[in-house]
Amino acid sequence: MVTIKELSKEEYLLKGHAACAGCGPAVSLRLLFKALGNKIILVVPACCTTVIQGPYPFTSSAVPLQNILFESTGAAASGIVAALRQRKIEDITVVGWAGDGGTVDIGIQALSGAAERGTDFIYICYDNEAYGNTGMQRSGATPYGAWTTTTPSGKKERKKDMPLIMAAHRIPYVATACTSYPLDFVNKLRKAKDMKGTKYIHLLAPCPTGWRYDTSKTVEMGRLAVQSGLWVLYEIENGKFRLNVPSDRLVDKTKRKPVKDYFATQGRFRGLTEEDIQRIQKWVDEDWEQYGKLTSNNASDLAMHGKI
Amino acid sequence: MVQTIIDTANHLAGYAAKAARVKVIAAYPITPQTTIVEKIADFVENGQMDAEYIRVESEHSAMVACIGAAATGVRTFTATSAQGLALMHEALHWASGSRLPIVMAVVNRAMGAPWSIWPDLSDSLSQRDTGWIQFYCADNQEVFDTIIQAYKLCEDEKVFLPAMVCLEGFILSHTYAPAKIPDQEKIDAFLPEYKAGWVLDINRPYSHANLVSPEWYMEFRYMIQEAMENAKRLIPQIDKEYGKLFGTEYGGLVEKYMCEDADLVMVTMGTMGSDAKLAVDKLRKEGHKVGAARVRVYRPFPTEEIAKLAEHTQMLATVDRHISFGMEGFLASETKASLFNRKDRPLVAGFIAGLGGRDVTSETIERMAKKAMKSISVGSVKKETEWVDLRE
Numbered sequence: 001m002v003t004i005k006e007l008s009k010e011e012y013l014l015k016g017h018a019a020c021a022g023c024g025p026a027v028s029l030r031l032l033f034k035a036l037g038n039k040i041i042l043v044v045p046a047c048c049t050t051v052i053q054g055p056y057p058f059t060s061s062a063v064p065l066q067n068i069l070f071e072s073t074g075a076a077a078s079g080i081v082a083a084l085r086q087r088k089i090e091d092i093t094v095v096g097w098a099g100d101g102g103t104v105d106i107g108i109q110a111l112s113g114a115a116e117r118g119t120d121f122i123y124i125c126y127d128n129e130a131y132g133n134t135g136m137q138r139s140g141a142t143p144y145g146a147w148t149t150t151t152p153s154g155k156k157e158r159k160k161d162m163p164l165i166m167a168a169h170r171i172p173y174v175a176t177a178c179t180s181y182p183l184d185f186v187n188k189l190r191k192a193k194d195m196k197g198t199k200y201i202h203l204l205a206p207c208p209t210g211w212r213y214d215t216s217k218t219v220e221m222g223r224l225a226v227q228s229g230l231w232v233l234y235e236i237e238n239g240k241f242r243l244n245v246p247s248d249r250l251v252d253k254t255k256r257k258p259v260k261d262y263f264a265t266q267g268r269f270r271g272l273t274e275e276d277i278q279r280i281q282k283w284v285d286e287d288w289e290q291y292g293k294l295t296s297n298n299a300s301d302l303a304m305h306g307k308i
Numbered sequence: 309m310v311q312t313i314i315d316t317a318n319h320l321a322g323y324a325a326k327a328a329r330v331k332v333i334a335a336y337p338i339t340p341q342t343t344i345v346e347k348i349a350d351f352v353e354n355g356q357m358d359a360e361y362i363r364v365e366s367e368h369s370a371m372v373a374c375i376g377a378a379a380t381g382v383r384t385f386t387a388t389s390a391q392g393l394a395l396m397h398e399a400l401h402w403a404s405g406s407r408l409p410i411v412m413a414v415v416n417r418a419m420g421a422p423w424s425i426w427p428d429l430s431d432s433l434s435q436r437d438t439g440w441i442q443f444y445c446a447d448n449q450e451v452f453d454t455i456i457q458a459y460k461l462c463e464d465e466k467v468f469l470p471a472m473v474c475l476e477g478f479i480l481s482h483t484y485a486p487a488k489i490p491d492q493e494k495i496d497a498f499l500p501e502y503k504a505g506w507v508l509d510i511n512r513p514y515s516h517a518n519l520v521s522p523e524w525y526m527e528f529r530y531m532i533q534e535a536m537e538n539a540k541r542l543i544p545q546i547d548k549e550y551g552k553l554f555g556t557e558y559g560g561l562v563e564k565y566m567c568e569d570a571d572l573v574m575v576t577m578g579t580m581g582s583d584a585k586l587a588v589d590k591l592r593k594e595g596h597k598v599g600a601a602r603v604r605v606y607r608p609f610p611t612e613e614i615a616k617l618a619e620h621t622q623m624l625a626t627v628d629r630h631i632s633f634g635m636e637g638f639l640a641s642e643t644k645a646s647l648f649n650r651k652d653r654p655l656v657a658g659f660i661a662g663l664g665g666r667d668v669t670s671e672t673i674e675r676m677a678k679k680a681m682k683s684i685s686v687g688s689v690k691k692e693t694e695w696v697d698l699r700e
Contacts, residue, residue: 038510038513039510040510041380041508041510043376050518050519051519053515053518054515054518054519055518055519055520055521056515056518056519056520056521056524057524059513059514059515059518061513061515062513063510063513064508064509064510064512064513064514064516065513065514065515065516065518066376066379066508066516066517067515067516067517067518068372068375068376068402068517069368069372069398069399069402071368072368072369072372072399074369075334075364075368075369075370075372075373075376076372076373076375076376077376078334078362078364078369078373078376079332079334079362079372079373079374079375079376079377079378079379079380079384080376080377080379080380080508082332082334082360082362082373082376082377083331083332083360083376083377083378083379083380083381083382083384084380085360086331086332086358086359086360086377086382087380087381087382092510109365109366109369110365110366110368110369110372112365113364113365113366113369116365117362117363
């Protein structure tokens, strides 16, 4: 387990990048580079990072970065991995870095294909819960009740549980992470780097522009999401489920902050009624009963399927 | 040693990928293409080919995986047909825009709806503007030879563009014919190892294909246009060089047959080119001065060759196994466009034939030619576009 002092001093996300102030994904991308170093090839579909990296002839990435079509990160990574193998290059890690729209919606097919084929790469979905690059439209990862420009009165459906969809591919490693827990993210990336096959990390990355909160509050937002139990930090390693710090202390309901504390901080939830909030609290509590069972069983892949 | 085999054009395409020492294949099945990628799967699994075979979940992913592999510096191949090619559409633009020399066999099949598995050229011709070089083959041997030639061309630093090698479904794809497979050493000498123009490289870390502002975008497009012009110059040279080494030559951009003194030239693409030759033989015997020109390379379009063809000819009759709805066949349009600014341009008539696999024989082409000759005698074309053998 890495400590903050042991984090690399090298910066591979260069100064002058074009992220919004307070951008969660940019903070996490910087950490990703620190965790994995520069012997990586980054595959980036249409997403905020298309902008963050800066326009030609500039780049804010100090690692080779392949921009690729919106729905095709998994496929591009497959081609790169295959070519590296043909060239007998073994010390380069291929990393997909895609937004939630590019992962849970338009990119799910190529990702599923790549995972089913056991493609040896790390895929990170940085999830800001909407199509941020195009100005906050609803995605399959937008949570219930959230305002977006295409759900002006709030989304009517629940967030797609993408990590569990990936777990159903029986890949060696699935994990969740959050911008606000940098060491957890770094450790998960390092673990993933040392494993063969498809590794999937779903990173909740707060977005002040879309979530409607002050740009200084990004870390706070992620923490509240985790502390309220709305976002759960866990990993599924070779089918074994494990809650991570601090989510592992939240099985006891009294330890969790009420979800309404989280909703009160963000403009996108302004339209939630008291009823909505109660409904969501109930969903969260039900989910946690499952997480509790998984943990008490010391987890198993069977239990995972029980959850699904 | 030259090996003579009797096999289908699809299998020949597989043999060509093997002979070209392709390193990554990403493919998805679709009729009538499938037997190409089945053949290659055999080659890879039985160790005859040292390559990675990615069994992707869609044609879109097939093309993107090829893009990823080519960007990592290896020779790549895929094959598809009709709906599969249409699904690849945006990735085709990405491949050419990224200047990656991917070669793809397109086994031509009519587009649905309604479903059809039979041939016409509307699938690949619909991809006309994607920045891909397009070859159209007339027989099995040409499929093999053109795939080898296509790599040579596409990987030239003056080109660095992808190419489709098109062959009509069933007419060629599943038809057995004798073909020669040249000596591997000679192919290796003709087609050396792939040297990438750029590659994803940790020592030269760039963002590839990132956002380009209006200050730069047009220049990138112009460079593709220049590359196409370069390809136009290189294709006849490569064809000649290949011919000298291996004994098969296809006339470069346009294969001409008895055109020198012809009053009428039948302009075709693909297998109709062979039928047109037979028709010419018959018509010549009857005393008609008819020739045949097969447009072998559709992108870049052989504008100059068409114009030259027209110099001593009274009429060109194009035969399109394709229709651009609301207009005419592309071959007709582009033949006319190639002639417009020239003095004494000949008459041009367009025929639409063989859509969705309707049979076109030498006799069909003979009838078209005779109809066209009537236009010569009256000095004008009555109907710009005529559909051949249409049910009443």
